[in-house]
């Protein structure tokens with residue numbers, strides 16, 4: 442697998458582009474329109490410029506990395522890709538329509554992967570004429586930093602596709618773990634009940650957001666408290682994941698979205714990316730709390 446396509450250049454898609462390009466692969470980065478394409482390009486250049494400023498990446502290596510990425514509007518540019526990763530918003534109808542397009546455009550040997558965090562990969566796969574070559578590749582946020590990729594195999598996925606994708610994860614310096622197609626896979630299945638519970642605890646007024654987050658950081662050794670992590674994930678994304686897990690996972694009340702998450706999303710407070718979530722940030726996209 443040498444040429445990789447990425448469809449959807451939001452936080453996750455742009456991060457995934459960076460992961461592949463950093464590791465020497467050619468990437469075709471695709472969006473539906475010029476504005477979204479420029480936003481995605483901005484996320485990639487912002488992240489690589491930060492790495493240069495921190496002395497973690499030589500300017501020449503940044504330029505070489507960016508030189509391996511071709512930005513294109515529309516999936517026609519993915520004809521020669523060996524693997525395409527879809528990272529569009531978490532709506533099954535949208536993902537299925539993207540896969541129908543990819544199925545039409547991509548060469549028959551290409552593997553089609555979804556970065557979905559909670560939707561059924563099987564339902565995405567069976568909408569194509571190559572369900573055996575459809576797989577989940579679930580990256581974690583921030584994708585350039587987090588080492589895990591959940592490789593999601595369905596009952597239809599071919600063994601050689603699973604093996605190739607697992608080997609590719611190693612080539613990217615990631616740890617691939619293989620899991621069947623169940624709601625939330627491994628990490629989100631365990632993580633989101635905890636995050637949702639934290640919102641309820643905070644929403645019920647028992648504790649300040651700072652003390653709640655400090656307790657989990659300092660007391661349990663986690664890199665971030667749950668409210669700060671939700672702001673990083675994006676409250677809209679978190680609400681969608683909870684909603685899907687609630688519906689797919691037998692309506693387990695641990696995953697019934699806490700009312701406060703829903704209210705914040707309705708108000709447009711989506712976390713770091715919008716500049717305000719549980720915390721208020723210096724500017725949209727910033728990690729610095731005001």
Ligand code: 3HC
Pocket residue numbers: 488491492495497558580581582583584585586587629664665670674678
């Ligand atoms: N993009 C690229 N690189 C980033 C980044 C970003 N958004 N944020 C941080 N980094 C890099 C920094 O450049 C730095 O790199 P360096 O060590 O080479 O200099 C490194 O990460 C550490 O960053 P900082 O020193 O600024 O800050 P921290 O040490 O606090 O680390 C963190 C930041 C990596 C985000 C850390 O707090 C962390 O691991 N948090 C937990 C994240 C987590 O749990 N993610 C999973 C969420 S669940 C998910 O994604 C599933 C999905 O389906 C919702």
